[in-house]
Amino acid sequence: MATTLTILGSSSALPTSDRYTSAHVLNVHEHLFLIDCGEGTQMRFRQLKLHFNKLDKIFISHLHGDHFFGIFGLLSTLQLLGRKNELHIYSFTGLEELIKSTQFGEEFTFPIIFHNLQNSESEIIYSDNKIEITSFPLNHRIPTCGFVFREKPKLLKILKEKIKEYSIPINKIHEIKNGHDFITSDGTIILNKDLTLKTENPRSYAYCSDTIYTPDIVPYIKGVNLLYHEATFLENMLERANTTFHSTAKQAAEIAKAANVDKLIIGHYSVRYKELDEFLVESREVFKETYLAIDGLQLSV
């Protein structure tokens, strides 16, 4: 399955009847990464038929309630569903203690491993042979991180007939799978693309919420396939955006343009906006490939 992003909540500080607070699910090869966990996240999981048992890791960008108040109920549900395998939670310090307090002395029956974020500089917070996850500092009223998820290139598949054709020895196979060309015994260079199956490029997704307009983040998110950037306000409320350390739709688009991403998705709308059309219009004036985050939306990265 392709890498897909599902929006569980698109509202800012408080929910509306159909927009819940921040939560995204990134599905990478059937491993689910939950990014922020606003109230109602577990209901959205059920409504959108996402599988709790595929949930691997949770990333909490910052400790404002609209980004984590759903974690208590979610963990309780995982427990009641009989989860046994590890769950990793990445957040700023304070959440672990709070989660424990909600249990009033009862213990979880599955291991929860907490990882503390810091927002002084970017760091790789997770890496395996399939994905690398990086955090980087955003600029909000309290310590806040953005996250970049970058798939790693898969090993290439060699075309069997080429092994025969060029008499490729076994000890060269691994190099070719990793993208190298092959040099025959008579010195001819056979390009890798002529030896291997064409595969999909690894995909990348960046999450930036909450933050005031900060071009400093551009190097971290450069060239990602899909960028989510908060757009709490329209540009005519720029002053309010600045005082609350949030961004406008136009500013989100400017970041997307500067970072030269493929697609931008905006969200975290203030509840004052009943209709969202203007967000799209405003952002597309600067960056054409803009989409609106709406609860339940699923899009491929």
Added chain:
Amino acid sequence: MATTLTILGSSSALPTSDRYTSAHVLNVHEHLFLIDCGEGTQMRFRQLKLHFNKLDKIFISHLHGDHFFGIFGLLSTLQLLGRKNELHIYSFTGLEELIKSTQFGEEFTFPIIFHNLQNSESEIIYSDNKIEITSFPLNHRIPTCGFVFREKPKLLKILKEKIKEYSIPINKIHEIKNGHDFITSDGTIILNKDLTLKTENPRSYAYCSDTIYTPDIVPYIKGVNLLYHEATFLENMLERANTTFHSTAKQAAEIAKAANVDKLIIGHYSVRYKELDEFLVESREVFKETYLAIDGLQLSV
């Protein structure tokens, strides 16, 4: 407006896609009493167009997450909506500290007054000239209270023409408004019902969740107009009900019958039940006036 009950959440420990966890709103003369506050309570408020500013008091029956995990987001929303007036929260000790922890040092801008429940005996936890609210012990795995809300009789309205007809002196008016008869100067007794407008009887509602089958509670809820009693399981899972300190639909009906209530509403269904028809059938065999709690259901008390 008549006294009405709105069901915000009807599921037990974990929510389904359309059944959220426990929360009821009792509307008494446009004062809203919230009883339990499962995750998603504030979304239900919006979806059902209930007014946050009419919310007066919150009652938390016990400190299992499915009965209070919605309070953090709800309070945050009240704050963001600019609430200024007092909010009273009745719960077992521990919730106040937990709520403060979720704020990470930030203060609420409206006064929250916490009242500690105890479950050794029944007590009047609130009373004014319109309503009396009583808590009483339930029998669950942790300290748990039920609540009874009893409207007080309103002052009667005297028919103006009767004041003239019987030459009722001013100093007798108050007595008549309180239900007394009037004795004329020649010793004739004029019955109160012939002097006053007919008014609605005061209404009463009792909330019993979570609890194992406990006939001890009957005296506290005797004769209420509407009884909510949990029914987590059907009778064929009685053993499971007993070990988890919950009740079956049949047991809820038996309590309703013994307490001689007008109507019973059952809820807090285990997620194992997709369809709820059997709950109704089982309960109605014992107590005919049974209704099913369903999210969004509004019924007059």
